[in-house]
Amino acid sequence: MTESTGEAAADIPVAFQDPQYHEAVVDLLGAIAYGEISAFERLAEDAKLAPTLEDKVAIATMATAEFGHVGRILERLTAIGADPFAAMAPFRAAIDLFHQHTAPADWFEGLIKAYVGDGMANDFYREIAAYLDVETRDLIIDALEDGGHSRFVVDRVRAAIDADHRLGGRLALWGRRLMGEALTQAQRVAAERDALSALLAGGVDRPGLDLAAIGRMFTRITERHAERMAELGLAS
Template sequence: MSDDAAPETTEQTPPWAHAQTPGEQDGEPGYLAAVTDLLGALAYGELRAFSQLAKDAELAPSLRHKSALAVLAAHELRNYSVLTERLQSLGVEPESAMQPFVPAVDAFHERTNPSDWLEGLVKAYVGEGIAQDFYREISRYVDEDTRALVVSVLEDTGQAEFAVTVVREAIAAEPRLAGRLALWGRRLVGEAITQAQRVGVERDALASILVGAPGRAGADLAELGRMFARLTDEHSRRMERLGLSA
């Protein structure tokens, strides 16, 4: 145990609540814009995930399944609240921070509208999982307080196990579903990576987290290649857990 004990925190006071403003920590004013982009993108993603899960709950075949999806939707809404509170603490209007990401995120959801509740589950697990992996990768290059917040928001609280169990049960009962859902999963990965690339290209501040800026190191081209390889590998593992071919 270190003699330099960290200040006590509680569930009501997370470790990032009293963090310095990004940019003050590293002396780079542009860094605040980068963190604002990261949190804004995450916040809008959580808001859309909440809306999608609430919509998917209406398609669920039983009250048990509806209840489970409602709980997952509530979790996304809590994450949204945490992120918007952090943005406000930085002096940033949450809606302004989210607005640049509305077109890309909305386009992803419009192009991947599930036709039934099983497709909705696969999308929540596979499609959202790819986006979350992308933001985890970005969080490796931000300050400790922001990284702790991002990791906390992206932490799985049972969503994965629920999706895997239900999809596997459905395939066991009706094996022909596997082919259709596997094709759906492949479509999701393509759309999700396209969205991630679009966001990175269109937002210079967010891209600067990955590629670096004067006085702040980022990932080189080789590491960026490895990052996208990791995203693809994680997608394959998720598909395997669902009992689907990637």
């Protein structure tokens, strides 16, 4: 082993010596990275529906923030010896299908999806990140922060509902649909990727979740969804 190779190996946490843990982290980072790319594409498309230039700039800023996180995640994948594009590939079909099933019909549905749908996905990833090594966990948590860029969504939706109370009922139904689709996607990802399932289950050297704890995890995600809906002035 050369000196440079030894130094590179020393930079990788001991946890990655467990092949199953390594695979789980690659899966998680791959899913998050493609999710961020997909969110960027969707928000950029939603900007075309913006009724004002201010709204167009605000949604474009959100899109830029989403894409801005991708580089660090891809760098982390490379640093732990993974091909970033191969890591993203298994999640492309599922994430694209989610967006097909939840294509917004108008500007306000797009805002709700950006605030509620993306928020639920991020909550799911944060929950799993709690079981990772410190460096990867901190990277994920930082990547999922929006820096307050989505605050304008709350202001726009609340103002629109005040102007037309009928809009509130329609958007509340839309929010419930997004919750169902997002939970289905999250459960499918957790179930179909063996390494992620094993990560949640834990091991001899790290804590895990039993079925009851997994149930509580999804309860917390659902409760946070209700809080976001309330922030928007909508019933969950």
